[in-house]
Amino acid sequence: MNMRVLIIGLVLLVSAIGVIAVINNSENVVDVQAVDAKVSTDASGHTVTDISKNTGHVVNKLDMCIDEKYNESTPQYGNCTYNADVCDALNTSCHKEARTYTCYTGSVSVEKTSKKCKTDGYKIGKNKLNTGDYVCNVSDDVDSTTVVCDSKYDGNGDGICTSGESCMKFVVNGNNIDVYKRNSKDEYVKDDPTYFLAEASTEVEE
Numbered sequence: 001m002n003m004r005v006l007i008i009g010l011v012l013l014v015s016a017i018g019v020i021a022v023i024n025n026s027e028n029v030v031d032v033q034a035v036d037a038k039v040s041t042d043a044s045g046h047t048v049t050d051i052s053k054n055t056g057h058v059v060n061k062l063d064m065c066i067d068e069k070y071n072e073s074t075p076q077y078g079n080c081t082y083n084a085d086v087c088d089a090l091n092t093s094c095h096k097e098a099r100t101y102t103c104y105t106g107s108v109s110v111e112k113t114s115k116k117c118k119t120d121g122y123k124i125g126k127n128k129l130n131t132g133d134y135v136c137n138v139s140d141d142v143d144s145t146t147v148v149c150d151s152k153y154d155g156n157g158d159g160i161c162t163s164g165e166s167c168m169k170f171v172v173n174g175n176n177i178d179v180y181k182r183n184s185k186d187e188y189v190k191d192d193p194t195y196f197l198a199e200a201s202t203e204v205e206e
Contacts, residue, residue: 122136134157150166179202
């Protein structure tokens, strides 16, 4: 009788473990899908990364990526042997004995692939910013989304605008975009005649 109860108990325990495993696997699948949903590809081949914050605005970064092949030298290891002198405890009798150890045997060239990406712009709602010649920082709050772009050519291209650099600022509020420039002055203005670089452009996508 006790043996029968024990067997029934083991069966119930195995069943419970199986149910827990199924639940955990289901949770893992959901997590992976949620992560993958943050990155997609648009019709022009851009890698679209959702960088939205919890402000209600949809902000996507548009990267053009290519797979770049390169060769990397990889060390190879194998077994080497040597003859060791092996003697008895009193060193009265010795003989040679082959010993094996792990050693470096050379290297091989292995082809690898890395992904190189260049940010072409941003899409905020239906508004698209074409910022390929700039490096930008995006700040987002409840009222609006602000994109500050530092020129790669008349600046250090770090996305931070400092005195003497050519910069542009976009303030996006719904379907409205205010565009500001900054070059010879230390404040942003809507019209700066000294701004001679190619400007980042805006467009509205339906």
